Amino acid sequence: MVDVSAKAVTARRAEARGRVLLSPAAVAALRDGTVPKGDALAVARIAGIQAVKRTPELVPLAHPVAVHGVEMDLAVVDDGVELRAEVLTADRTGIEMEALTAVAVAALGLVDMVKAVDRHARVTDIRVTAKSGGRSGDWREDG
Secondary structure, three states: OOOOOOOOOEEEEEEEEEEEEOOHHHHHHHHHOOOOOOOHHHHHHHHHHHHHHHHHHHOOOOOOOOEEEEEEEEEEEOOEEEEEEEEEEEEOOOOHHHHHHHHHHHHHHHHHHHOOOOOOOEEEEEEEEEEEOOOOOOEEOOO
């Protein structure tokens, strides 16, 4: 594990995104609120937020980071669901792994909720799309 004790505490933010590709029937069930297991988007949102707090248990060598805020958004689109997590901290190390974990676990929660409607749901395109704070400065996927 990397020693971060000499690093300054700074405000840090990370954003991650991903997608769950779904059948037209699953998209319709999400839009109509007819997913057999219940409110799939709410469950996925909570799963993502909970996952942020568990990241050091799930990702080897990830530092425990004080999480100060999490925003977890899910948007139903024509071919599935787009997921976005934004995680905030004031700490000595980055929070990108927490944002990625939020998106990954939210996507898995969504797949679990819709699997009765779509057995071929596919999690894809999980990536960090922005970060700020710390020594390396600000970065955004778009440039």
